[in-house]
Amino acid sequence: MTEREKMLAGLLYDCGDPELLDQWHRAKDLVRDYNQLDSRDLAGKDRILSQLLGGRGRNTWITPPFFADYGCNIYLGDNCEINMNCVFLDDNRIVIGKNALIAPGVQIYTAFHPLHAAERFGPPREDGSFSFCQTRTAPVIIGDNVWIGGGAILMPGVRIGDNVVIGAGGVVTKDVPSHTVALGNPCRVVRENRLAESDKEILP
Numbered sequence: 112m113t114e115r116e117k118m119l120a121g122l123l124y125d126c127g128d129p130e131l132l133d134q135w136h137r138a139k140d141l142v143r144d145y146n147q148l149d150s151r152d153l154a155g156k157d158r159i160l161s162q163l164l165g166g167r168g169r170n171t172w173i174t175p176p177f178f179a180d181y182g183c184n185i186y187l188g189d190n191c192e193i194n195m196n197c198v199f200l201d202d203n204r205i206v207i208g209k210n211a212l213i214a215p216g217v218q219i220y221t222a223f224h225p226l227h228a229a230e231r232f233g234p235p236r237e238d239g240s241f242s243f244c245q246t247r248t249a250p251v252i253i254g255d256n257v258w259i260g261g262g263a264i265l266m267p268g269v270r271i272g273d274n275v276v277i278g279a280g281g282v283v284t285k286d287v288p289s290h291t292v293a294l295g296n297p298c299r300v301v302r303e304n305r306l307a308e309s310d311k312e313i314l315p
Contacts, residue, residue: 118202118248119184126243131181138163138182146175167191168209184221187211188255203248203267208255214279216262221248223267254289263298274304 112120114128125131141163148155160171163182168189177197179185184201188209196216199205203221207213224244225231231244249268253259257271260279271277272289282296291300 118246119204121203121248123245123247126246134181134183138179141182142177142179145173145177148175165204173197180222193217194261202246204250204252206250207253208257208273210256211253212258214259214261214263217259217265218263219251219265221251221267222246223248276304 114124117124145159165183167187170190173193174195179199186206191211193213194215198218200220252270254273256274259277263281265283270286276292278294281298283298287293293300
């Protein structure tokens with residue numbers, strides 16, 4: 112099993128693996144180029160996103176600056192809008208459904224580490240340096256018609272259902288069921304959020 116396969120399977124893996132480092136550097140270069148493009152260069156943005164992302168639907172809008180680890184583990188549905196200063200640590204899959212609105216400063220994490228420092232780093236090498244931190248991952252899955260408020264943080268392994276609103280600054284540590292509004296740290300459901308029939312006719 113390769114280190115990439117271990118990473119996507121949620122097993123402990125070596126972040127310093129040459130294949131993973133090559134993908135990481137490639138993504139960082141693409142993200143840098145994307146963030147430095149002229150704001151009106153829509154063709155350039157489309158070209159870079161086609162190289163960076165694992166998959167996307169129609170009408171993707173990502174306002175720079177945008178930051179990702181690998182890029183290739185990010186999958187977006189139709190009509191996704193991601194506002195500025197969002198951070199997607201896509202060491203595992205980040206899947207976002209259609210008609211998503213991701214507000215500024217949202218952070219989505221798929222990577223996590225052992226709680227104890229000795230387990231995170233292991234023993235030092237002969238030269239006194241440490242190896243890359245021990246890491247595991249879990250995917251983050253977001254349904255259709257979801258609005259993630261500004262500054263929200265989504266932790267590894269969470270699933271957010273359809274027609275959900277996450278309030279600004281919310282820290283999502285557990286799954287959020289469909290048709291709800293959730294707020295706070297940790298994020299908790301505070302009310303239902305059911306689509307009216309008129310809304311269903313508008314949404315594609």
